[in-house]
């Protein structure tokens with residue numbers, strides 16, 4: 001196993017979740033757990049290949065994403081919620097190319113229908129069902145991959161309760177093409193405030209990951225590939241063993257870019273598991289209330305613009 005891990009040094013690991021031999025406890029499972037952990041500790045991410053999203057579904061979810069962004073701005077602004085970070089973002093002079101919109105619990109019929117009706121008062125079954133069909137395999141991928149993360153630290157016993165307290169948020173992203181003399185930065189380098197984000201790109205590339213030694217690696221769009229990214233909450237849960245993935249979007253092509261993010265957010269309070277505390281990693285976080293962290297991040301500029309918001313909120 002050691003030598004197989006060696007092969008993954010200096011590149012973002014790729015794990016094939018479609019592999020039939022990938023059953024919990026099998027040799028390939030144990031190897032995949034090691035790769036997942038290596039990817040998250042070294043880069044804050046890994047690439048998951050998962051063909052439960054066939055190309056037809058990939059195409060239809062991006063076709064409806066385009067339909068969504070083609071709606072008038074006033075319609076997109078109708079999406080409001082008291083949950084932090086779930087409103088429409090766009091026409092922001094600091095991020096002129098970027099627009100983003102989404103909703104919580106995308107696998108649920110009621111939640112998907114309610115969002116769809118906010119956007120299309122007469123309904124849009126194709127939108128609702130494409131989004132639900134895409135979100136279901138994303139939830140499966142999330143459960144399998146987080147099981148590997150937990151098991152790689154000997155914390156398999158905590159995984160079921162993690163999944164029970166997790167909910168998902170689906171967000172659609174659009175970047176228009178820059179005009180002459182305009183910036184080509186779609187999104188500045190940042191970490192996500194999520195536990196995990198699963199990113200999926202369509203045709204036009206632009207996503208880049210920042211490495212520990214300040215290099216940027218391009219992540220190419222592939223229809224059956226998903227980038228599994230650790231957010232600030234995962235970093236804190238792991239007591240800083242896992243890096244929150246720093247990433248950005250740079251527009252290089254003369255076409256609008258679409259992408260999708262499936263966010264995982266955790267209800268209730270997470271504590272750093274005692275197995276992750278030792279001399280090298282003494283306890284670095286108080287119990288973390290993820291949703292109150294999100295609320296603080298979006299309402300308190302002192303936290304939002306601090307060097308590491310989750311440490312400002314919950315560091316010991």
Ligand SMILES: O=C(O)CCC(=O)C(=O)O
Pocket residue numbers: 100173187192199200201207247249259260261
């Ligand atoms: O568009 C992408 O691929 C990434 C979007 C992103 O990083 C974000 O919205 O936090």
Ligand SMILES: [Fe+2]
Pocket residue numbers: 190191192247
């Ligand atoms: Fe992000």
